[in-house]
Amino acid sequence: MGVSESGTEDCGAVICDILKSKMGLKDVNKSTLTLCHKLGATNGNEHNKHRPVLVKFERYELRTAVWRAKTLLKGTSISVKEFLTKPRQIIFNKARLYFGVRCCWTQEGVIQIKTSDGKRHRMVGKEDLDCLVDIYPRRSTPAGEGSGTAKYKNK
Structure with missing residues (x-):
């Protein structure tokens, strides 16, 4: 791309x-x-x-x-993404694996997650993601949103 x-x-x-x-x-x-x-x-x-x-x-x-x-x-080989710091990029990638691609995005460098109850959460650090993972059970991912086999590791 x-x-x-x-x-x-x-x-x-x-x-x-x-x-x-x-x-x-x-x-x-x-x-x-x-x-x-x-x-x-x-x-x-x-x-x-x-x-x-x-x-x-x-x-x-x-x-x-x-x-x-x-x-x-859409439909081209070009995409626009925010440049995140390395720690935030790691958190963002883990969030997308756990919650799905369509439920995670960034805005102004802040990670946003929409959980299964429809609430939106702001992720500032790893602790925020760990807290959400403990509260919300793993969602089944529809086709095209990831393999569904990747697991979040609390490391």
Whole structure:
């Protein structure tokens, strides 16, 4: 998934083109991006693997507009995700395994979980997830939301 690799590409221009053509955001140019680069090292052997692109926007309003328009990318190989700190990314991955992909999301860097009773919970740390796992029994996951065999380990 992602933007294809090219040795001479201008990452900012590619992102601006995607934001304009695929997401319908017209007031975008390279000056509205304060940071735009690919993460990780290139690997000449993996031509089909695309590296993620980290983008920081000049204005919060543009970031919000991109976040709202990300559903327009369904069916493409491109997705928009929040950049989480490593500890929060670990918590988020564990929450998705336990509660299911459709019941877990991030908003402003905070992990949100919708439990079986319809309540929404904010996860700030590992302790919050541990507490929810103790309170709510494991849900059966519908097709497409994970294998259903992964188990949350309280480590």
